[in-house]
Amino acid sequence: MGEFELIRQYFAAAACARAGGDVVLGIGDDCALLAVPPGEQLAISTDSLTVGVHFPDRCDPYLLGQRALAVSTSDLAGMGATPIGFTLALTLPSVDPDWLAEFTRGLETMAAGCAMRLIGGDTTRGPLSMTLTVFGRLPAGAALLRSGARPGDLLCVGGALGDAAGALPIVLGERPADSAQASALLRRYWSPQPQLALGQALRGRATAALDISDGLLADCAHIAGASGVALQIEQARLPFSDALLAVAGAERALQHALAGGDDYLLAFTLPSAELPSLLDEGWPVHVIGRVSAGDGVQLLDSNGSAVTVSHRGFNHFKT
Incomplete structure (x- = not known):
């Protein structure tokens, strides 16, 4: 042919x-x-x-x-x-x-x-x-950019994190795929659903946004750098699916959420006044932290102390 x-x-x-x-x-x-x-x-x-x-x-x-x-x-x-x-x-x-x-x-x-x-x-x-x-x-002029986050904004995501990264060992045959939880993770890996409607709903509301492809920490760093601000992520507020917790456990689920990548959910910053209407409309908005003056991305524990993270996301050319 x-x-x-x-x-x-x-x-x-x-x-x-x-x-x-x-x-x-x-x-x-x-x-x-x-x-x-x-x-x-x-x-x-x-x-x-x-x-x-x-x-x-x-x-x-x-x-x-x-x-x-x-x-x-x-x-x-x-x-x-x-x-x-x-x-x-x-x-x-x-x-x-x-x-x-x-x-x-x-x-x-x-x-x-x-x-x-x-x-x-x-x-x-x-x-x-x-x-x-x-x-x-x-x-014209309505695009969600990475460069508009302001100190005082909320940092949000559009759903449970880490499922696709949790599915990768199953995709590679390193873990069995014979449970309902494994099947749920595989669906998130092979058939991610772009959050098109949520993105359109955030026009004129969110101050900055992007889709999470390389890992939460790595992608949030793009917003922080473009906006000239610091993003503070509260570890205790990260949303996980029951399937991921069942398959990977709490510690691995956290690693998958922070640096696993392939979530293809939206991460965005939002003035706090915009949150109630988005929730009332039924959008899957999860507040995971806030924007502050400074630079970079910080992960905070339940006491508000910074947590050291060695791996922050996928990089094709990292040795």
Whole structure:
């Protein structure tokens, strides 16, 4: 099967590749055409996933298709954007029709859930990897940035932390996957749900935000640095799922939450006056600390004393 036949059969024919909405022209020409409403801006982000780094060599292609699109779309949630579409550059060691059919089905599932359309991309031969670029839109000037946190703001997250990191030993076959708790963690790893609606609800309310991909401490450091403030995280207020506590125990759950990464939940700073209305609307807001004058990120114990942490998150080029 040639490159263009592969694209036509597995991607151009997919339901998520049909033009519509903000996508005027999708797959088939040299470029896609997007129509952004007057007064709005494009939000664009690119993620690459490589075998052996972001996912194991042998994994379910359906789950991989879901995960690949979800982790990329999560960046749109972190900016408060409404999704439009995505491109996919896929490198394959060989053409396996069964694998491609399942991978495309996974993409379709996540694309439908996120209201995303496949608008283009590329295919090449080589070690398995994929690069996705996602496109969203939002009112001009309304984007959630990392640079607006102010002393006195609350530091919040959008759900229980550490589940995906807790699932990694199961994904790698180092821990059994035969319990309901293990299954719950695996769902968080393979099918993260970008918090798009929460991101949009935070526009005009949150002072800074991002999605947690490399670990809570590492990602909060981005907000602290961009905003020129200190973030203080209260260890006792970190939210954990029952599944993570059952599988990993309290100590490992804490490590997974702080530095494990792959949560794809939102972390954001918020004036305290905004908290009641968000809770009344039912948003999953968990206050885990606050913003203060200074710099960096501190973890505080129940007495308010700083806790020394040796590992703060994932870094591709750390030796």
